[in-house]
Amino acid sequence: DLSVSWLGLTMANPLYNASGVMCRSVTELEQVRHSAAGAVISKSCTLQPRDGNPEPRYHATALGSINSMGLPNAGYAYYRDYARSYPYAQGKPLFLSISGMTLEDNLSMLADLASSALPCIPEVNLSCPNLPGKPQLGYDPDACAITLAEISRIYSGPFGVKLPPYFDPVHFSQMADLLNEFVGLRFVTCINSIGNGLVIDPDTESVVIKPKDGLGGLGGSYVLPTALANVREFARLLHGKHVVGCGGINSGREAFMHILAGATAVQIGTCLYEEGEGAFARILDELRALMLQKGYRCLDDFRGKLKTL
Numbered sequence: 207d208l209s210v211s212w213l214g215l216t217m218a219n220p221l222y223n224a225s226g227v228m229c230r231s232v233t234e235l236e237q238v239r240h241s242a243a244g245a246v247i248s249k250s251c252t253l254q255p256r257d258g259n260p261e262p263r264y265h266a267t268a269l270g271s272i273n274s275m276g277l278p279n280a281g282y283a284y285y286r287d288y289a290r291s292y293p294y295a296q297g298k299p300l301f302l303s304i305s306g307m308t309l310e311d312n313l314s315m316l317a318d319l320a321s322s323a324l325p326c327i328p329e330v331n332l333s334c335p336n337l338p339g340k341p342q343l344g345y346d347p348d349a350c351a352i353t354l355a356e357i358s359r360i361y362s363g364p365f366g367v368k369l370p371p372y373f374d375p376v377h378f379s380q381m382a383d384l385l386n387e388f389v390g391l392r393f394v395t396c397i398n399s400i401g402n403g404l405v406i407d408p409d410t411e412s413v414v415i416k417p418k419d420g421l422g423g424l425g426g427s428y429v430l431p432t433a434l435a436n437v438r439e440f441a442r443l444l445h446g447k448h449v450v451g452c453g454g455i456n457s458g459r460e461a462f463m464h465i466l467a468g469a470t471a472v473q474i475g476t477c478l479y480e481e482g483e484g485a486f487a488r489i490l491d492e493l494r495a496l497m498l499q500k501g502y503r504c505l506d507d508f509r510g511k512l513k514t515l
């Protein structure tokens with residue numbers, strides 16, 4: 207049994223797409239919905255539609271990916287309309303990623319979502335690294351505190367936040383203390399891409415993506431240990447909240463590692479982009495086989511039970 211019950215929802219399994227991958231258009235969202243995924247999340251949206259950064263803006267390597275998409279999306283109303291028509295009764299929960307250019311935009315999208323009373327759940331993105339000149343909110347604790355306080359004022363349903371990776375125990379506890387103050391905040395997704403890496407092609411002696419002179423967010427195998435550290439630390443430090451794992455899942459083994467570190471559910475980004483929606487069924491098969499081999503019958507048998515030495 208791979209099912210997950212949380213936030214008053216049930217997912218048939220813990221896998222879904224990472225926001226940004228296969229979720230910008232209704233066609234893509236429906237691809238995920240019709241796949242073996244346990245849930246669907248939409249592309250981070252802004253109040254107005256955006257074209258995003260100039261191309262090329264995504265590049266895969268043997269170890270992962272670099273991207274600087276720049277928040278191309280069809281605008282909030284498009285994803286809200288998808289959420290209005292979504293067949294919730296079929297048992298595959300829908301999450302909406304919200305990533306306003308300003309706090310006011312976030313509040314206006316969330317206020318509209320609140321008034322729509324739809325059963326989808328917002329994942330508020332505090333960590334887009336790819337907007338030239340705009341720092342990641344998640345690295346500014348004061349700005350996060352204001353954002354979460356304002357959201358909590360206008361949005362009473364369950365919601366989550368997508369966090370950037372942190373790299374210092376002081377930052378883990380500082381963020382966790384802040385997040386613990388907000389009862390409506392029911393989950394954190396760890397991690398967004400490791401921001402502003404640089405991939406270089408020695409043959410062409412060039413960067414591989416155009417925006418920001420080649421700087422972009424790293425995903426895939428590059429980020430797995432950082433993702434696991436963030437999942438494990440937030441799972442330990444947050445009280446009564448879920449952690450969603452994201453980063454470096456290519457097979458059932460990495461999904462297992464994230465859940466062992468404490469993840470309630472896990473998202474697939476780079477691997478889904480590279481392999482297509484068949485990745486869900488494959489990774490699920492591998493996770494099932496690994497659990498059978500270990501004698502685990504459900505995810506609760508090992509979730510958060512990582513050993514230390």
Ligand code: DHB
Nearest residue numbers: 274275276277333334336
């Ligand atoms: C984009 C990248 C992110 O990591 C994110 O959280 C939101 C948007 C982007 O470049 O489109």
